[in-house]
Amino acid sequence: MKELLKQYEEKAPEIVFNWKDSETEAEGWTVINSLRGGAAGGGTRMRLGLDMNEVLSLAKTMEVKFTVSGPAIGGAKSGINFDPKDPRKKGVLERWYKAVSPLLKSYYGTGGDLNVDEINEVIPITEDCGVWHPQEGVFNGHFHPTEADKINRIGQLRQGVIKVLENAQFSPDIHKKYTVADMITGYGVAEAVHHYYSIYDGGIEGKRAIVQGFGNVGSAAAYYLSQMGAKIVGIIDIAGGILKEEGFSFEEIKELFLTKNGNTLQADNLIPFEEMNEKVWKLEAEIFAPCAASRLITRDQIESLINSGLEVVSCGANVPFADKEIFFGEIMEFTDSKISLIPDFISNCGMARVFAYFMERRVEMTDEAIFEDTSETIKRALEKTYAKSSSKTGISSTAFEIALNQLV
Numbered sequence: 001m002k003e004l005l006k007q008y009e010e011k012a013p014e015i016v017f018n019w020k021d022s023e024t025e026a027e028g029w030t031v032i033n034s035l036r037g038g039a040a041g042g043g044t045r046m047r048l049g050l051d052m053n054e055v056l057s058l059a060k061t062m063e064v065k066f067t068v069s070g071p072a073i074g075g076a077k078s079g080i081n082f083d084p085k086d087p088r089k090k091g092v093l094e095r096w097y098k099a100v101s102p103l104l105k106s107y108y109g110t111g112g113d114l115n116v117d118e119i120n121e122v123i124p125i126t127e128d129c130g131v132w133h134p135q136e137g138v139f140n141g142h143f144h145p146t147e148a149d150k151i152n153r154i155g156q157l158r159q160g161v162i163k164v165l166e167n168a169q170f171s172p173d174i175h176k177k178y179t180v181a182d183m184i185t186g187y188g189v190a191e192a193v194h195h196y197y198s199i200y201d202g203g204i205e206g207k208r209a210i211v212q213g214f215g216n217v218g219s220a221a222a223y224y225l226s227q228m229g230a231k232i233v234g235i236i237d238i239a240g241g242i243l244k245e246e247g248f249s250f251e252e253i254k255e256l257f258l259t260k261n262g263n264t265l266q267a268d269n270l271i272p273f274e275e276m277n278e279k280v281w282k283l284e285a286e287i288f289a290p291c292a293a294s295r296l297i298t299r300d301q302i303e304s305l306i307n308s309g310l311e312v313v314s315c316g317a318n319v320p321f322a323d324k325e326i327f328f329g330e331i332m333e334f335t336d337s338k339i340s341l342i343p344d345f346i347s348n349c350g351m352a353r354v355f356a357y358f359m360e361r362r363v364e365m366t367d368e369a370i371f372e373d374t375s376e377t378i379k380r381a382l383e384k385t386y387a388k389s390s391s392k393t394g395i396s397s398t399a400f401e402i403a404l405n406q407l408v
Helices: 002-010 052-069 089-106 118-128 136-143 147-161 180-200 216-227 250-259 273-282 299-307 330-338 350-360 367-388 395-404
Strands: 015-020 027-032 044-047 074-081 208-212 231-237 240-248 287-290 312-314 340-342
Touching (some): 002 395, 015 089, 027 052, 044 089, 052 074, 052 395, 074 089, 089 118, 089 136, 136 147, 136 350, 147 180, 147 350, 180 216, 180 287, 180 350, 180 367, 216 231, 216 250, 216 287, 231 273, 240 273, 273 299, 299 330, 330 340, 340 395, 350 367, 367 395
Parallel strands (some): 208 231, 287 312
Antiparallel strands (some): 231 240
């Protein structure tokens, strides 16, 4: 696996598109790791301090993810070095998408990512640039559909991603109009834990869980884990945290979800971040779902959780460990050798899978069909990993070997 990974990491990307904004200090990159299958896909993010190497590592991560989620295309990513709180953000995105629109028409598909909203920013701005849909390049480069079929599938994709959930099994409140895009990634993180316990180790009922981050992914993961019968004992995000050693009830977790402030945890008994950051890593829990930013978790933090009885990590964040390597750094390798570590390209593939589901064929547009498809995709990936090695350790290295054999 290590040799395959080295080859994959060192291979130069096929296309690097660099853009400098004419009106602000913003700079952006689209990195297309390869045009495997004639196209590449990956979202657009914005943050101050972002550089080309970050975009490259995320493009390579996307290519690995597509071996699980489909379609069989190359990985790509777009990133803009700019403060997303700056009032000039909309103009920056408009000029960025105008510059990158020839790629989006031909062979590159994008979507939302960190600080860039799929529904309110990516779709309307790319439409104004003459792109039918942000995934049009994947249709043209990979699927080669007839014009009529392309129109039908783009319509299906457009409708499906923003579909309002109607089934109370999947929505915390059907009157609040949560969409597939709001919930699917966190659902996949929770389903990865559910399938892990079914395949490797009995059941999830009564297992204690810690969730890091309470944005779209973390809050949804907490909601679905609690719905499955896991006991959430701690939640930490940038605003602070809460803990309850006996576990919060499902009703309490649901209320926290419904009352969050945007992507931030709200609670009367909120523990300040510094204090919570001291306490959370000492909690006893079997499940950990890191769903905040990338590269946050230190060796000391994960070691403390392992010593307190941690059994499985389901990654909601891409590359959650504070390693400098693109994929498999020292902290990730240590964790993988000690406990069950479900890699991000399996556990957080929900949104990528939804795109693939709507692009690949004409499909059923019900909540049940969409969510079941993501669940089954994650289950199959874990079953493949288990078939290669039934050990509860080394799950990530085994999964990487399966993926990289398709790419190198």
